[in-house]
Amino acid sequence: MRITGAQALVKSLEMQGVDVVFGLPGGAILPVYDPIIDSPIRHILVRHEQGAGHMAEGYAQATNKPGVAIVTSGPAATNIVTALADAYMDSIPIVVITGQVATTSIGTDAFQEADTTGITMSITKHNWLIKDASEIPQVVKEAFHVATTGRPGPVLIDLPKDVSNQMMDWYWPESVDLPGYKPNTKGHPRSIAAAAKLIKEAKRPVFYIGGGVIRSGGSEALKVLVDKCNMPVVTTLMGRGAFPDDHPLCLGMPGMHGTYTAITAMQKSDLLITLGARFDDRVTGKVSGFAPDAKIIHVDIDPAELGKVRRADVPIVGDVKLVIEELIEALDKGEVGEMAFSITQEWHDQLKSWQEQFPLRYEEDPKDGSLKPQYVVECLSKLAPEGTILASGVGQHQMWGSQYWHFNDANTWINSGGLGTMGFAIPAAIGAKVGRPDKMVWAVDGDGCFQMTAQELVTASAERIPVKIALLNNAYLGMVRQWQEMFYEQRYSEVYLSPDLPDYVKWAEAMGCVAFRVETPEDVIPTIEKANQINDRSVVIEFRTDWREKVFPMVPSGATNDEVVLGPMFEGR
Amino acid sequence: MTNTPPNLIPMSMPGGKSATEIGYHVLSVLVENKAGVLARVAQLFSRRGYNIYSLAVAPTDDERFSRLTVVVDLESVTLEQITKQLHKLINVIKITEIDPRESVQQELLLAIVAADTQSRSQIMELAGIFGAKVIDVGLERLTLALADTPDRLDDFTDLIKVFGIIEVQRTGRVALTKLARPSNRGGMNKGKAS
Numbered sequence: 001m002r003i004t005g006a007q008a009l010v011k012s013l014e015m016q017g018v019d020v021v022f023g024l025p026g027g028a029i030l031p032v033y034d035p036i037i038d039s040p041i042r043h044i045l046v047r048h049e050q051g052a053g054h055m056a057e058g059y060a061q062a063t064n065k066p067g068v069a070i071v072t073s074g075p076a077a078t079n080i081v082t083a084l085a086d087a088y089m090d091s092i093p094i095v096v097i098t099g100q101v102a103t104t105s106i107g108t109d110a111f112q113e114a115d116t117t118g119i120t121m122s123i124t125k126h127n128w129l130i131k132d133a134s135e136i137p138q139v140v141k142e143a144f145h146v147a148t149t150g151r152p153g154p155v156l157i158d159l160p161k162d163v164s165n166q167m168m169d170w171y172w173p174e175s176v177d178l179p180g181y182k183p184n185t186k187g188h189p190r191s192i193a194a195a196a197k198l199i200k201e202a203k204r205p206v207f208y209i210g211g212g213v214i215r216s217g218g219s220e221a222l223k224v225l226v227d228k229c230n231m232p233v234v235t236t237l238m239g240r241g242a243f244p245d246d247h248p249l250c251l252g253m254p255g256m257h258g259t260y261t262a263i264t265a266m267q268k269s270d271l272l273i274t275l276g277a278r279f280d281d282r283v284t285g286k287v288s289g290f291a292p293d294a295k296i297i298h299v300d301i302d303p304a305e306l307g308k309v310r311r312a313d314v315p316i317v318g319d320v321k322l323v324i325e326e327l328i329e330a331l332d333k334g335e336v337g338e339m340a341f342s343i344t345q346e347w348h349d350q351l352k353s354w355q356e357q358f359p360l361r362y363e364e365d366p367k368d369g370s371l372k373p374q375y376v377v378e379c380l381s382k383l384a385p386e387g388t389i390l391a392s393g394v395g396q397h398q399m400w401g402s403q404y405w406h407f408n409d410a411n412t413w414i415n416s417g418g419l420g421t422m423g424f425a426i427p428a429a430i431g432a433k434v435g436r437p438d439k440m441v442w443a444v445d446g447d448g449c450f451q452m453t454a455q456e457l458v459t460a461s462a463e464r465i466p467v468k469i470a471l472l473n474n475a476y477l478g479m480v481r482q483w484q485e486m487f488y489e490q491r492y493s494e495v496y497l498s499p500d501l502p503d504y505v506k507w508a509e510a511m512g513c514v515a516f517r518v519e520t521p522e523d524v525i526p527t528i529e530k531a532n533q534i535n536d537r538s539v540v541i542e543f544r545t546d547w548r549e550k551v552f553p554m555v556p557s558g559a560t561n562d563e564v565v566l567g568p569m570f571e572g573r
Numbered sequence: 574m575t576n577t578p579p580n581l582i583p584m585s586m587p588g589g590k591s592a593t594e595i596g597y598h599v600l601s602v603l604v605e606n607k608a609g610v611l612a613r614v615a616q617l618f619s620r621r622g623y624n625i626y627s628l629a630v631a632p633t634d635d636e637r638f639s640r641l642t643v644v645v646d647l648e649s650v651t652l653e654q655i656t657k658q659l660h661k662l663i664n665v666i667k668i669t670e671i672d673p674r675e676s677v678q679q680e681l682l683l684a685i686v687a688a689d690t691q692s693r694s695q696i697m698e699l700a701g702i703f704g705a706k707v708i709d710v711g712l713e714r715l716t717l718a719l720a721d722t723p724d725r726l727d728d729f730t731d732l733i734k735v736f737g738i739i740e741v742q743r744t745g746r747v748a749l750t751k752l753a754r755p756s757n758r759g760g761m762n763k764g765k766a767s
Contacts, residue, residue: 121613122620126663129608146663180605180666304657 005133006031006164009097010039012140015172018068020044020059020434022052026072027112028099031164044434044463049076051427051456053083056094058431060087061414062389062439064217066147067092067431072099074112077158078119082421085123087154089418090238091215093147094154102162103131116158125153130160133168138177145176150183151302152215183301187318187326195273195297195314196330200339202271202295204347205231208254211238211417212276212300218321219243219410222275225324228331231343232351234262236277238417241407251351252360255283256555257399260358260564263553265351266291267561274298276320279309280418289560299323360403361569362549370546371521373397373472377404380442380470383528387412388440391429393449394420396478399551401444423452429467430460440468440532447473447497447504454507460538461512468531469508469540474547475499482550487557499544508540519544597626598652599671599678599748602641605664606632613662614641623655624648627680629745638666642747671748678748681720682729683708687737688715696736703729714739 003011009032013021020042025033036043046052049071056067071080077098087094101110117129126146128139139157147155199205207229213222219242226233226249233243234254243250252259254266266272272294277283284290287309298305298312299320306315316323330336362374377400384390390405392398392415407413414432416424429443450471460467481495508515514537516527524543531539552567604610611630618625624646632639645655656668671678682705688696693715700707700717703725709716719729723746730741 117609118612121609121616125661178663181663302661304654304661306657307651308654 001170002167003170004031004035004164005130005136005159005166005168007035008133008136008168008170009140009159009164010035010041011170012137012172013041013068014039015137016140016144021068021070022046022055022059022431023070024049024052024072024076026076026099028073028101028161029070029076029097029159029164030099031161032070032097032099032159043070044430044459044465046427046459047455048453049079050082050423051430051453051459053080053094053096054086054421054424054427054453055431055434055456056096057083057087057090057092057424058391058414058428059435060092060094060431061428062411062432063435064215064411065093065435066144067094067435068097069094070097072112073101073116074114076112077114077116081119081123082419084120084154084156086416086419086421086424088123088125090211090416091152092154093152095143095147096154096156098156098158099164100129100158100160103160104162106160116156120156123154124156125151127156127158129158130163133163133166136163136168137171138173141173142176142178146178146181150181151212151300184303184317185301185319185322187299187316187323189326191314191316192323192326192330193334193336195299195316196327196333196336197339198271198295198297198314199229199231199273199327199331199341200336201342202231203342203344204269205229205271205273205343206251206265206269207231207233207243208266208272208274208277209233209235209239209242210275210277211236211242212320213239213242213324214276214410216276216301216319216321217410218276218324221321221324221328223247225328228328229341229343231273232265232348234258234266235407236280236283236417237402237415239277240402240413241410244408245406246408251355253402255280256285256557257403257551257553258283259360259403260553260566261351261354263555263561263564264354266294268350269294271295271297274300274312275324276300278305284309285555285559285561285563289562291561358553358566358570361567363569366546369520371519371524371544373400373474373543373545373549374404375521376470376472376524376543376545377401377444379524379528380444381405383525383532384442385440385532388442389414389429389432389436391415391425391432391441391443393425393443393445394422395446395449396474396482396549396551397444397446397449397472399479400472403551405444422449425449426453426460426467426469427456429469430456430465433460433465433467442468442470444470444472446478447471447475447499448477450504451497451502454511457508457511457513457538457540464536465538466535467538468534469513469538471504471540471542472545473499473504473542474545474549476547478547478549479551481547485550486554504540504542508542513538513540515540515542517542517544597644598647599673599676599746600641600643600645600656600659601669601671601748602643602659602665603633603667604639604641604662605666606637606639607664610639610664611641613664614643614659617658617662618645621650621655621658623650627745629747642745644746669750671750676748676750678722678746679720680723680726680746681718681744682726682741683743684717684719684730684733684741685739686715686717686733687713687739689713692736696733699729699732705729
């Protein structure tokens with residue numbers, strides 16, 4: 001069958017099981033947009049290419065399937081660079097297809113030409129510049145394979161316009177041909193046994209759970225392992241939902257804005273059972289002072305993570321889910337199987353006492369009647385139907401979202417962890433809703449973030465993708481303001497945004513959303529209830545929150561995790 | 574305040590190795606012979622802040638593959654981290670660390686040396702001792718070529734400096750593992766090129 005390269009691309013996506021792509025057409029990608037009309041693949045027309053990238057990420061995070069975005073060359077490709085970098089940091093499988101100028105024009109500074117593969121080399125797992133249409137099915141198959149196996153991540157296919165128009169003989173490859181890419185998935189049996197022994201011997205162990213558990217689909221297996229061991233669990237920002245918050249062994253999030261108990265449990269632990277986490281600086285604080293007495297079991301599918309920050313006593317390369325299952329078996333096998341668990345009651349008691357003494361706290365009944373952002377998130381969480389997905393932007397609202405939302409399921413918390421991309425929430429929420437139309441999707445957003453990507457709400461309205469946005473409007477770039485207050489002697493530099501410019505309600509309405517403004521605590525619950533009733537349109541609730549609120553607890557940048565600042569609620573105790 | 578944990582990797586001493594082991598290491602990297610592979614390797618080094626001391630690239634006897642010989646400077650990072658990150662490149666097939674004691678290493682040096690009638694014979698004699706070839710002759714200049722170990726090239730350069738070096742160029746290092754000998758059966762296959 002003779003078809004064009006463009007047809008081959010679309011057909012390859014169909015063969016790959018793609019049911020939806022996010023994109024925006026333009027010159028170099030025009031040939032690809034023609035066969036899209038006849039394809040069963042749903043195309044969602046975004047308003048900015050960055051949105052297409054984040055939607056693909058949101059889709060991938062909600063479904064554990066790869067998200068796909070198609071954009072044109074040059075400025076479109078550079079617009080999607082942020083999403084690629086974001087997906088690379090957080091190990092999100094997305095496949096981005098960019099148009100490119102014709103092969104004969106490459107290197108001539110042609111109209112809308114950019115060196116896309118060069119620009120994205122260090123923020124993709126791999127990228128391809130296709131030079132001949134006959135390569136297309138093979139490259140598409142390889143691209144999906146690379147994106148979704150091993151440590152997942154973004155890939156990019158750059159497709160010159162003449163290659164799209166070139167005729168080729170259609171085929172679908174049986175297999176991929178990547179001699180340099182063979183990810184290990186099964187843990188080494190001897191290491192598994194060694195890990196099981198350390199787990200049995202540990203008196204003050206902590207499970208340190210990262211996003212890898214979610215990416216590998218290992219949260220069910222994790223529950224079995226944790227219950228078997230009866231050991232406490234912390235879930236990192238990327239790992240929220242991998243283990244249920246309402247489980248009595250869950251201590252919440254560790255790190256810079258984690259709970260006192262999660263941070264301190266790691267500090268005092270004698271064994272960190274690290275599953276799919278990477279000792280990020282926001283978790284460890286000052287590395288030289290991090291968990292000084294802990295031995296480390298480190299399980300990761302990416303060998304380069306083992307020993308990158310902290311040497312592991314037992315490093316295990318493997319798929320986290322498989323390794324968890326192997327660990328469950330190993331705990332009952334041979335000599336280790338004979339051993340009893342050594343975790344002490346004192347450790348459990350200690351953790352419980354910290355939890356009681358130092359819970360997450362905010363002023364629940366402020367005398368001045370101000371609206372606390374933490375209260376808003378708490379109400380959103382309480383009123384949300386089971387399994388609701390929460391997307392988030394980056395900043396204070398993200399931390400409050402992670403702290404005060406109750407996560408009980410994997411793939412229900414979608415945020416930009418590693419890169420910290422402001423404006424992530426709205427497009428990510430849209431992508432998540434496309435992937436999981438059965439679920440309610442809320443986004444918690446800040447006023448700074450909202451202004452970066454709000455235009456995608458037009459996409460949501462036009463494409464009938466109903467998402468709900470809780471906009472915590474404190475009129476500031478709040479996290480930056482918090483740092484200037486705490487570390488720059490309250491010299492506020494370029495952080496004020498104004499509460500009513502723009503008028504968020506009018507703006508949201510102009511984009512086809514239902515919009516509400518909430519200014520008092522009394523209105524929070526009724527308005528959220530109203531929003532939860534609306535299923536056919538997107539909803540924006542602008543909450544005018546107290547601009548003075550800061551995120552606590554906080555480990556100041558550069559300090560060790562022994563120096564947790566608990567905030568004003570604990571002063572004078 | 575806090576005791577330094579025993580299993581922490583101090584940045585100044587990569588991998589907790591002794592100072593004598595720190596310095597230059599030679600990596601032999603087998604890569605797919607595809608467009609952009611060198612850029613990927615170079616960008617990885619630059620992006621992660623690793624230093625390349627020298628680099629040589631050429632296709633192997635199997636045209637599907639090329640071999641990069643990279644001399645890396647381990648001032649700031651462990652060799653383990655470099656090889657692991659390199660392995661993550663999809664086009665990288667195999668990485669072998671080449672131990673200087675267990676390998677043969679060569680570089681090529683080309684040098685234009687000032688050589689008037691008086692000094693010419695002395696330079697020729699020196700070239701003879703080192704096994705360098707005269708590959709071009711001018712009225713008052715000679716161009717010499719020497720392929721040898723990096724140390725010998727350093728020595729040779731120091732000696733010819735006396736006569737006045739006009740220009741000198743050195744290639745990156747290439748290296749192969751030493752061949753197995755009857756007394757060294759463990760390394761039978763180490764010398765394979767690809």
